[in-house]
Amino acid sequence: DAGITQSPRYKITETGRQVTLMCHQTWSHSYMFWYRQDLGHGLRLIYYSAAADITDKGEVPDGYVVSRSKTENFPLTLESATRSQTSVYFCASSESHLAGAGEQYFGPGTRLTVT
Amino acid sequence: RKEVEQDPGPFNVPEGATVAFNCTYSNSASQSFFWYRQDCRKEPKLLMSVYSSGNEDGRFTAQLNRASQYISLLIRDSKLSDSATYLCVVSPSYGSSNTGKLIFGQGTTLQVKP
Numbered sequence: 001d002a003g004i005t006q007s008p009r010y011k012i013t014e015t016g017r018q019v020t021l022m023c024h025q026t027w028s029h030s031y032m033f034w035y036r037q038d039l040g041h042g043l044r045l046i047y048y049s050a051a052a053d054i055t056d057k058g059e060v061p062d063g064y065v066v067s068r069s070k071t072e073n074f075p076l077t078l079e080s081a082t083r084s085q086t087s088v089y090f091c092a093s094s095e096s097h098l099a100g101a102g103e104q105y106f107g108p109g110t111r112l113t114v115t
Numbered sequence: 116r117k118e119v120e121q122d123p124g125p126f127n128v129p130e131g132a133t134v135a136f137n138c139t140y141s142n143s144a145s146q147s148f149f150w151y152r153q154d155c156r157k158e159p160k161l162l163m164s165v166y167s168s169g170n171e172d173g174r175f176t177a178q179l180n181r182a183s184q185y186i187s188l189l190i191r192d193s194k195l196s197d198s199a200t201y202l203c204v205v206s207p208s209y210g211s212s213n214t215g216k217l218i219f220g221q222g223t224t225l226q227v228k229p
Contacts, residue, residue, distance in 0.1 A: 042221035106158035
């Protein structure tokens with residue numbers, strides 16, 4: 001199906017474990033983003049990517065790693081999960097960085113719980 | 116100070132009411148402005164862009180005041196289905212670069228009651 005998908009949708013893991021959240025989009029959008037959403041903070045940007053092999057830090061990158069070897073995939077890895085990383089993670093994509101092209105398309109989210 | 120600030124609410128209104136949300140932003144060089152809607156436990160979706168001249172989409176009207184650095188959203192004749200969280204979103208400008216990033220406000224929750 002066309003669109004942007006995330007997997008898994010729900011994940012429970014233990015402190016210290018490595019976890020990878022997957023994001024896949026079928027539009028060939030250049031830009032992809034990872035956000036986390038927590039009560040009291042709204043959506044905060046973790047990492048973003050302007051194209052394959054180009055990534056950059058957002059507002060809250062510590063403890064996360066990303067890669068983008070293919071345009072359609074943008075996995076997010078928690079190298080050693082901590083309880084503070086319990087959150088809802090949204091992946092998004094957009095087709096242009098030009099001013100005014102502000103529509104980002106979001107995936108359904110991954111609810112991650114770190115115990 | 117947060118880059119984009121909104122009153123989190125909740126705003127509880129009866130069906131048919133008119134309700135307005137405001138949002139302020141701190142970066143005077145910000146280029147583009149939007150309202151996104153997020154239903155409970157769902158992903159955010161673009162509701163409408165906000166233009167300097169103001170714009171309307173059915174029951175929804177968005178206004179931008181660059182001098183005062185605030186954005187507003189007016190919803191007329193509220194429906195039960197309007198119940199959601201409304202996110203104020205700004206595309207910042209950092210020098211000559213536009214990175215495609217968006218800055219999201221915390222959101223304002225609207226609950227429309229029968």
